[in-house]
Amino acid sequence: MAQLDGLLPAAQSMQEWLTETRRHFHRHPELSCQEHATAEAIAGRLRDMGVAVTEGIAETGVVGLLAGRDGPCVAIRADTDALPITEATEAPYSSQVPGVMHACGHDAHITCALGAARLLADRAAELPGAVKLIFQPSEEMVSGAARMIDEGVLENPAVDRCIGFHVSALYPVPVVSFSHGPKMAGTNSFTIEVRGESGHAGYPHLTVDPIPIAAQIVLALQTVVSRRVQPTEPAVISIGQIQGGTKCNIIGDRVVMEGTMRFFEPDLREAMVAWTKRIVEGVAESMGGSAQLRVGTGTPPLICDDDLTDVARAACARAIGEEAVALHDERFMGGEDFAYFAERVPSTHFWLGIRKPGAADWPSLHSDRFDIDETALPVGAASLAACALGLLEGAGE
């Protein structure tokens, strides 16, 4: 494991390249499933390093492969898509695409993974196995991971271990924070359509008003978590959008609501859907209308493998310093489609601190002012390379 010691200085010597790379992707963000130029730019940089590249997995996904000696295969996964947000940072490297911004730090993810590829490419012949670099599109629409897996990204060679990471404004540079066990919630998005009968708002008795029905449904849904889920078990149900009606004196015939469920216990997915369905249909019927629940996309909960996390954490500590590596067994109710990888192969996932040291507060992910302290980039690159080396060594144990 002696090669871990030189990773951080090597990554720091690439600071200028990492900064330029990140700023390129930051200036040219692309929305989910549209990451064509992003994919091309990633593939070009990998080829420049002598990494074998496969493009077009899940259309805009890119895979790089560093094959060393015979041995296990460890994957590093970075997501590549941006968000429909108008950037307000006024940074000189601001988004040049109106209404689109890398506000979730995926530009930094791409960069750190490319940085790790560069660090490992220098040592490719000595690698005790293979490192697969997975650049995954459409994380924000939670469709990219499952699609890449369906299209065989975990095969040829078969991936034995997987490393995921995400930038975090909770931690300053150079902190990297791991967790054991459950980390990110499973998610289910859903739509509720309430149907009534339209008419004049002055004569509600001649209509079936869908708005009070929708209001009762929203309130009744609060009992799913408070009265149905065991109190010690984390769960959330939130309605994020309501649309209905056209004018103050018209009763419309329809209200559409969208929401999300969050949970860790896998059985809760179906149970929460069943309870929601009963409330939605029952409340609407009791008030003379009708309603339908449609369940959309979701992700499984992200569960980190404990042993793997310890191996990765130890490798990181060796590479970037014991004091920079934290362990917080904390659960987050956000979703992350890296969970699909973790569901298939033992995996670990870490937060990469991106807040400037000493800053009192920092814009959160998905904020139009989100930015990173770019000295986090070499820390991320070195940490990913260290995790990969550590897991390659540890995989045979």
Ligand code: NI
């Ligand atoms: Ni993200």
